[in-house]
Amino acid sequence: MRLLRSSSGHERMWQLPQVVRRLGKVGSGQAAADEALTALTRKGRQRHGMPFDRLVQLLACPACWGSLEINPAGAALACLGCGAAYSTAGGVPVMLTESSRALLAAGCDPDPTAGRPQRWWSVWFRRFLQAASPGGTSYDPDQDRRIRAMIQNLGGEAAILDLGSGSRWWGPTVIPMDIDKYPHVGLMGDGHRLPFGDGVLDGVICTGVLEHVNDAEAVTREIWRVLRTGGLIYIAVPFIQGYHPASGTHQDFRRLTHVGLQELLSAFQRLDSGVSGGPSSSVAWILREYLALLFFDRGRGYSLAYMVAGWFTWWIRYLDRFLTRREKAHRIACGFYFMGRKPHS
Numbered sequence: 541m542r543l544l545r546s547s548s549g550h551e552r553m554w555q556l557p558q559v560v561r562r563l564g565k566v567g568s569g570q571a572a573a574d575e576a577l578t579a580l581t582r583k584g585r586q587r588h589g590m591p592f593d594r595l596v597q598l599l600a601c602p603a604c605w606g607s608l609e610i611n612p613a614g615a616a617l618a619c620l621g622c623g624a625a626y627s628t629a630g631g632v633p634v635m636l637t638e639s640s641r642a643l644l645a646a647g648c649d650p651d652p653t654a655g656r657p658q659r660w661w662s663v664w665f666r667r668f669l670q671a672a673s674p675g676g677t678s679y680d681p682d683q684d685r686r687i688r689a690m691i692q693n694l695g696g697e698a699a700i701l702d703l704g705s706g707s708r709w710w711g712p713t714v715i716p717m718d719i720d721k722y723p724h725v726g727l728m729g730d731g732h733r734l735p736f737g738d739g740v741l742d743g744v745i746c747t748g749v750l751e752h753v754n755d756a757e758a759v760t761r762e763i764w765r766v767l768r769t770g771g772l773i774y775i776a777v778p779f780i781q782g783y784h785p786a787s788g789t790h791q792d793f794r795r796l797t798h799v800g801l802q803e804l805l806s807a808f809q810r811l812d813s814g815v816s817g818g819p820s821s822s823v824a825w826i827l828r829e830y831l832a833l834l835f836f837d838r839g840r841g842y843s844l845a846y847m848v849a850g851w852f853t854w855w856i857r858y859l860d861r862f863l864t865r866r867e868k869a870h871r872i873a874c875g876f877y878f879m880g881r882k883p884h885s
Protein backbone atom coordinates (compact mmCIF):
# COMPACT_ATOMS: atom_id res chain seq x y z
CA MET A 541 0.00 0.00 0.00
CA ARG A 542 2.92 2.28 -0.75
CA LEU A 543 0.64 4.42 -2.84
CA LEU A 544 -1.68 5.14 0.05
CA ARG A 545 1.03 6.23 2.45
CA SER A 546 2.84 8.40 -0.04
CA SER A 547 0.14 11.02 -0.26
CA SER A 548 -0.99 12.87 2.81
CA GLY A 549 -4.17 14.25 1.24
CA HIS A 550 -5.82 10.87 0.82
CA GLU A 551 -7.37 10.67 4.25
CA ARG A 552 -10.18 12.76 2.84
CA MET A 553 -10.59 10.64 -0.25
CA TRP A 554 -14.06 9.36 0.70
CA GLN A 555 -15.37 12.87 0.93
CA LEU A 556 -17.89 13.66 -1.77
CA PRO A 557 -17.08 16.56 -4.11
CA GLN A 558 -17.88 20.06 -3.07
CA VAL A 559 -18.22 21.19 -6.65
CA VAL A 560 -20.98 23.74 -7.02
CA ARG A 561 -22.17 26.08 -9.68
CA ARG A 562 -23.22 29.43 -8.34
CA LEU A 563 -24.94 30.81 -11.35
CA GLY A 564 -25.52 34.51 -11.28
CA LYS A 565 -22.79 35.25 -8.75
CA VAL A 566 -20.54 36.79 -11.36
CA GLY A 567 -21.68 39.00 -14.22
CA SER A 568 -25.06 40.55 -14.78
CA GLY A 569 -27.33 38.17 -12.91
CA GLN A 570 -29.21 34.93 -13.42
CA ALA A 571 -30.21 35.53 -17.04
CA ALA A 572 -26.62 36.06 -18.18
CA ALA A 573 -25.52 33.00 -16.23
CA ASP A 574 -28.23 30.84 -17.79
CA GLU A 575 -27.30 32.13 -21.22
CA ALA A 576 -23.63 31.33 -20.66
CA LEU A 577 -24.47 27.82 -19.46
CA THR A 578 -26.73 27.23 -22.46
CA ALA A 579 -24.00 28.39 -24.84
CA LEU A 580 -21.37 26.19 -23.17
CA THR A 581 -23.70 23.21 -23.03
CA ARG A 582 -24.60 23.54 -26.70
CA LYS A 583 -20.94 23.59 -27.73
CA GLY A 584 -20.08 20.91 -25.19
CA ARG A 585 -22.61 18.43 -26.52
CA GLN A 586 -20.98 18.59 -29.93
CA ARG A 587 -17.62 17.60 -28.50
CA HIS A 588 -18.39 14.86 -26.00
CA GLY A 589 -21.22 12.58 -25.02
CA MET A 590 -21.57 13.67 -21.40
CA PRO A 591 -23.74 16.79 -21.00
CA PHE A 592 -21.60 19.80 -20.17
CA ASP A 593 -23.48 20.73 -16.99
CA ARG A 594 -22.95 17.20 -15.62
CA LEU A 595 -19.26 17.31 -16.51
CA VAL A 596 -18.85 20.65 -14.71
CA GLN A 597 -20.35 19.16 -11.54
CA LEU A 598 -17.57 16.55 -11.48
CA LEU A 599 -14.77 19.06 -12.09
CA ALA A 600 -12.58 20.76 -9.50
CA CYS A 601 -9.79 23.28 -9.76
CA PRO A 602 -6.57 21.38 -10.61
CA ALA A 603 -4.53 23.97 -8.67
CA CYS A 604 -6.29 23.73 -5.28
CA TRP A 605 -9.18 21.21 -5.73
CA GLY A 606 -11.54 24.09 -5.03
CA SER A 607 -15.10 24.25 -6.34
CA LEU A 608 -15.80 25.82 -9.69
CA GLU A 609 -18.43 28.17 -10.98
CA ILE A 610 -19.43 29.02 -14.50
CA ASN A 611 -18.40 32.58 -15.09
CA PRO A 612 -20.94 34.12 -17.45
CA ALA A 613 -18.78 37.14 -18.16
CA GLY A 614 -15.96 35.21 -19.77
CA ALA A 615 -17.86 32.04 -20.72
CA ALA A 616 -15.27 30.14 -18.68
CA LEU A 617 -14.84 28.38 -15.36
CA ALA A 618 -13.53 30.13 -12.27
CA CYS A 619 -12.27 28.62 -9.01
CA LEU A 620 -14.08 29.71 -5.85
CA GLY A 621 -11.03 28.75 -3.79
CA CYS A 622 -7.97 30.31 -5.43
CA GLY A 623 -9.62 32.44 -8.10
CA ALA A 624 -7.90 30.67 -11.02
CA ALA A 625 -9.75 31.00 -14.32
CA TYR A 626 -10.05 28.27 -16.93
CA SER A 627 -11.04 28.91 -20.52
CA THR A 628 -13.02 26.70 -22.83
CA ALA A 629 -12.00 26.02 -26.41
CA GLY A 630 -14.95 25.08 -28.62
CA GLY A 631 -16.90 23.97 -25.55
CA VAL A 632 -13.98 21.95 -24.17
CA PRO A 633 -12.76 23.08 -20.71
CA VAL A 634 -9.00 23.65 -20.69
CA MET A 635 -8.12 22.66 -17.11
CA LEU A 636 -4.37 23.22 -17.10
CA THR A 637 -2.42 25.05 -14.40
CA GLU A 638 0.78 27.00 -14.98
CA SER A 639 2.81 24.30 -13.15
CA SER A 640 1.24 21.63 -15.40
CA ARG A 641 2.21 23.61 -18.47
CA ALA A 642 5.78 24.01 -17.15
CA LEU A 643 6.06 20.30 -16.32
CA LEU A 644 4.81 19.34 -19.76
CA ALA A 645 7.15 21.79 -21.46
CA ALA A 646 10.07 20.23 -19.55
CA GLY A 647 9.10 16.75 -20.79
CA CYS A 648 8.42 17.88 -24.33
CA ASP A 649 9.99 16.10 -27.27
CA PRO A 650 11.21 18.95 -29.49
CA ASP A 651 9.80 18.94 -32.99
CA PRO A 652 12.81 19.35 -35.32
CA THR A 653 10.62 20.89 -38.02
CA ALA A 654 8.96 23.45 -35.70
CA GLY A 655 9.19 26.98 -37.03
CA ARG A 656 10.59 25.92 -40.41
CA PRO A 657 8.67 26.76 -43.56
CA GLN A 658 6.75 23.73 -44.81
CA ARG A 659 7.41 23.07 -48.50
CA TRP A 660 4.48 21.57 -50.41
CA TRP A 661 6.36 18.45 -51.44
CA SER A 662 7.45 17.86 -47.85
CA VAL A 663 3.83 18.01 -46.69
CA TRP A 664 2.74 15.65 -49.47
CA PHE A 665 5.59 13.26 -48.70
CA ARG A 666 4.44 13.03 -45.08
CA ARG A 667 0.83 12.52 -46.13
CA PHE A 668 1.90 9.83 -48.60
CA LEU A 669 3.84 7.99 -45.88
CA GLN A 670 0.88 8.20 -43.53
CA ALA A 671 -1.52 6.85 -46.15
CA ALA A 672 0.87 4.12 -47.39
CA SER A 673 1.92 2.81 -43.96
CA PRO A 674 0.24 -0.32 -42.61
CA GLY A 675 -1.87 0.68 -39.62
CA GLY A 676 -1.68 -0.47 -36.02
CA THR A 677 1.22 -1.59 -33.92
CA SER A 678 0.34 -4.36 -31.48
CA TYR A 679 -2.27 -7.09 -31.76
CA ASP A 680 -4.72 -7.37 -28.89
CA PRO A 681 -8.24 -7.90 -30.23
CA ASP A 682 -9.54 -8.41 -26.67
CA GLN A 683 -8.61 -4.99 -25.32
CA ASP A 684 -11.74 -3.32 -26.70
CA ARG A 685 -13.89 -6.11 -25.29
CA ARG A 686 -12.34 -5.77 -21.83
CA ILE A 687 -12.81 -2.00 -21.75
CA ARG A 688 -16.39 -2.21 -23.07
CA ALA A 689 -17.22 -4.84 -20.45
CA MET A 690 -15.98 -2.49 -17.73
CA ILE A 691 -17.99 0.45 -19.10
CA GLN A 692 -21.10 -1.74 -19.30
CA ASN A 693 -20.50 -3.11 -15.81
CA LEU A 694 -20.46 0.43 -14.37
CA GLY A 695 -23.87 1.21 -15.87
CA GLY A 696 -25.59 4.01 -17.74
CA GLU A 697 -25.28 6.61 -14.97
CA ALA A 698 -21.54 6.17 -14.43
CA ALA A 699 -18.86 8.80 -14.89
CA ILE A 700 -15.71 7.27 -16.34
CA LEU A 701 -12.52 9.09 -17.30
CA ASP A 702 -10.48 8.07 -20.35
CA LEU A 703 -7.14 9.57 -19.27
CA GLY A 704 -5.07 10.30 -22.37
CA SER A 705 -7.88 9.37 -24.73
CA GLY A 706 -6.32 10.61 -27.96
CA SER A 707 -9.08 10.41 -30.56
CA ARG A 708 -10.98 7.55 -28.88
CA TRP A 709 -14.62 7.85 -27.96
CA TRP A 710 -16.33 5.15 -25.91
CA GLY A 711 -19.80 6.53 -25.30
CA PRO A 712 -21.83 8.96 -23.21
CA THR A 713 -20.58 7.79 -19.79
CA VAL A 714 -16.91 8.24 -20.68
CA ILE A 715 -15.14 11.61 -20.54
CA PRO A 716 -12.35 11.64 -23.13
CA MET A 717 -9.54 13.74 -21.62
CA ASP A 718 -6.17 14.52 -23.13
CA ILE A 719 -3.38 17.03 -22.84
CA ASP A 720 -3.66 17.66 -26.58
CA LYS A 721 -6.64 18.74 -28.58
CA TYR A 722 -7.65 15.62 -30.48
CA PRO A 723 -11.03 15.12 -32.15
CA HIS A 724 -13.63 13.91 -29.57
CA VAL A 725 -11.63 15.24 -26.61
CA GLY A 726 -14.19 16.57 -24.12
CA LEU A 727 -11.75 17.90 -21.56
CA MET A 728 -8.16 19.08 -21.65
CA GLY A 729 -6.23 18.24 -18.50
CA ASP A 730 -3.03 16.87 -17.02
CA GLY A 731 -2.83 13.44 -15.37
CA HIS A 732 -0.49 14.81 -12.68
CA ARG A 733 -3.26 17.19 -11.49
CA LEU A 734 -6.59 15.70 -12.51
CA PRO A 735 -9.31 18.38 -12.64
CA PHE A 736 -11.80 16.35 -10.57
CA GLY A 737 -13.02 16.31 -7.00
CA ASP A 738 -12.11 13.44 -4.66
CA GLY A 739 -13.96 10.19 -5.32
CA VAL A 740 -16.30 11.53 -8.01
CA LEU A 741 -15.51 8.99 -10.75
CA ASP A 742 -16.77 5.43 -11.13
CA GLY A 743 -13.99 4.30 -13.44
CA VAL A 744 -10.74 5.31 -15.10
CA ILE A 745 -9.38 3.99 -18.39
CA CYS A 746 -5.72 4.76 -19.11
CA THR A 747 -3.98 2.95 -21.96
CA GLY A 748 -0.63 3.75 -23.54
CA VAL A 749 -0.21 6.85 -21.38
CA LEU A 750 1.90 6.11 -18.29
CA GLU A 751 5.06 5.76 -20.39
CA HIS A 752 4.60 9.36 -21.54
CA VAL A 753 4.02 11.12 -18.23
CA ASN A 754 6.84 12.73 -16.23
CA ASP A 755 5.84 10.99 -12.98
CA ALA A 756 3.83 7.74 -13.28
CA GLU A 757 3.43 7.37 -9.49
CA ALA A 758 1.93 10.86 -9.18
CA VAL A 759 -0.56 10.05 -11.96
CA THR A 760 -1.45 6.76 -10.25
CA ARG A 761 -2.10 8.60 -6.97
CA GLU A 762 -4.35 10.99 -8.85
CA ILE A 763 -6.33 8.10 -10.36
CA TRP A 764 -6.78 6.75 -6.81
CA ARG A 765 -7.90 10.13 -5.49
CA VAL A 766 -10.61 10.80 -8.09
CA LEU A 767 -11.99 7.24 -8.02
CA ARG A 768 -14.79 6.34 -5.62
CA THR A 769 -14.49 3.32 -3.33
CA GLY A 770 -15.41 0.28 -5.43
CA GLY A 771 -14.59 2.16 -8.66
CA LEU A 772 -12.83 0.30 -11.47
CA ILE A 773 -9.63 0.93 -13.42
CA TYR A 774 -8.28 -0.40 -16.70
CA ILE A 775 -4.61 0.48 -17.18
CA ALA A 776 -2.40 -0.68 -20.06
CA VAL A 777 1.30 0.04 -20.49
CA PRO A 778 3.97 -0.95 -23.04
CA PHE A 779 6.90 -3.27 -22.37
CA ILE A 780 8.93 -4.31 -25.45
CA GLN A 781 8.21 -1.45 -27.84
CA GLY A 782 10.34 1.05 -29.70
CA TYR A 783 10.82 4.55 -28.39
CA HIS A 784 7.71 6.48 -29.47
CA PRO A 785 7.41 10.10 -28.35
CA ALA A 786 4.73 12.33 -29.79
CA SER A 787 6.84 14.85 -31.62
CA GLY A 788 6.30 18.37 -30.34
CA THR A 789 4.47 17.27 -27.19
CA HIS A 790 5.28 14.43 -24.77
CA GLN A 791 8.38 12.28 -24.42
CA ASP A 792 8.50 8.51 -23.98
CA PHE A 793 9.99 8.00 -20.50
CA ARG A 794 9.67 4.37 -19.36
CA ARG A 795 8.69 0.70 -19.69
CA LEU A 796 7.16 -1.60 -17.08
CA THR A 797 7.33 -5.37 -16.71
CA HIS A 798 4.18 -7.29 -15.70
CA VAL A 799 5.28 -7.25 -12.04
CA GLY A 800 6.34 -3.60 -12.35
CA LEU A 801 2.80 -2.67 -13.38
CA GLN A 802 1.30 -4.67 -10.50
CA GLU A 803 3.69 -2.99 -8.07
CA LEU A 804 2.75 0.46 -9.36
CA LEU A 805 -0.96 -0.36 -8.89
CA SER A 806 -0.56 -2.39 -5.69
CA ALA A 807 -3.00 -0.19 -3.76
CA PHE A 808 -5.81 -1.43 -6.02
CA GLN A 809 -7.44 -4.82 -5.74
CA ARG A 810 -6.41 -6.78 -8.84
CA LEU A 811 -9.36 -8.25 -10.76
CA ASP A 812 -7.48 -9.32 -13.87
CA SER A 813 -4.17 -8.65 -15.56
CA GLY A 814 -2.14 -10.03 -18.42
CA VAL A 815 -0.43 -9.57 -21.74
CA SER A 816 -1.83 -6.91 -24.07
CA GLY A 817 0.00 -7.36 -27.35
CA GLY A 818 2.17 -10.47 -27.21
CA PRO A 819 5.74 -11.40 -28.26
CA SER A 820 4.89 -11.34 -31.98
CA SER A 821 3.77 -7.72 -31.75
CA SER A 822 7.10 -6.93 -30.06
CA VAL A 823 9.10 -8.72 -32.78
CA ALA A 824 7.14 -6.97 -35.55
CA TRP A 825 7.74 -3.56 -33.98
CA ILE A 826 11.46 -4.08 -33.25
CA LEU A 827 12.19 -5.73 -36.61
CA ARG A 828 10.51 -2.89 -38.48
CA GLU A 829 12.61 -0.35 -36.61
CA TYR A 830 15.74 -2.46 -37.12
CA LEU A 831 15.25 -2.87 -40.89
CA ALA A 832 14.75 0.86 -41.37
CA LEU A 833 17.85 1.57 -39.29
CA LEU A 834 19.97 -0.88 -41.32
CA PHE A 835 19.59 1.20 -44.43
CA PHE A 836 19.09 4.78 -43.27
CA ASP A 837 20.19 6.86 -40.34
CA ARG A 838 17.63 9.66 -40.35
CA GLY A 839 15.42 11.99 -42.37
CA ARG A 840 13.17 11.09 -45.27
CA GLY A 841 15.18 7.98 -46.19
CA TYR A 842 14.53 6.55 -42.74
CA SER A 843 10.84 7.48 -42.88
CA LEU A 844 10.49 5.83 -46.29
CA ALA A 845 12.39 2.71 -45.18
CA TYR A 846 10.23 2.56 -42.03
CA MET A 847 7.09 2.60 -44.17
CA VAL A 848 8.42 -0.14 -46.50
CA ALA A 849 9.66 -2.24 -43.54
CA GLY A 850 6.12 -1.97 -42.14
CA TRP A 851 4.83 -3.97 -45.11
CA PHE A 852 7.46 -6.70 -44.55
CA THR A 853 6.67 -7.05 -40.87
CA TRP A 854 3.02 -6.13 -40.21
CA TRP A 855 1.73 -9.71 -40.49
CA ILE A 856 4.05 -11.03 -37.76
CA ARG A 857 1.92 -9.55 -34.98
CA TYR A 858 -1.02 -11.82 -35.87
CA LEU A 859 0.99 -14.81 -34.60
CA ASP A 860 0.04 -13.45 -31.17
CA ARG A 861 -3.24 -15.28 -31.66
CA PHE A 862 -1.23 -18.38 -30.67
CA LEU A 863 1.46 -16.88 -28.44
CA THR A 864 -0.25 -14.36 -26.13
CA ARG A 865 -1.68 -17.00 -23.79
CA ARG A 866 1.57 -18.92 -23.33
CA GLU A 867 2.94 -18.87 -19.81
CA LYS A 868 6.25 -17.25 -20.74
CA ALA A 869 4.71 -14.71 -23.16
CA HIS A 870 5.14 -11.93 -20.60
CA ARG A 871 8.95 -12.13 -20.87
CA ILE A 872 8.96 -10.29 -24.20
CA ALA A 873 5.35 -9.07 -24.40
CA CYS A 874 4.58 -5.85 -26.25
CA GLY A 875 2.54 -4.58 -23.28
CA PHE A 876 0.41 -5.41 -20.24
CA TYR A 877 -3.03 -4.55 -18.86
CA PHE A 878 -4.36 -4.38 -15.33
CA MET A 879 -8.01 -4.31 -14.28
CA GLY A 880 -8.58 -3.36 -10.69
CA ARG A 881 -10.92 -1.98 -8.08
CA LYS A 882 -10.40 0.65 -5.42
CA PRO A 883 -11.00 -1.41 -2.29
CA HIS A 884 -12.74 -0.45 0.92
CA SER A 885 -10.10 0.53 3.45
Ligand SMILES: [Zn+2]
Binds near residue numbers: 619621622624
Ligand atom coordinates in the same frame (compact mmCIF):
# COMPACT_ATOMS: atom_id res chain seq x y z
ZN1 LIG B 1 -8.35 26.82 -7.25
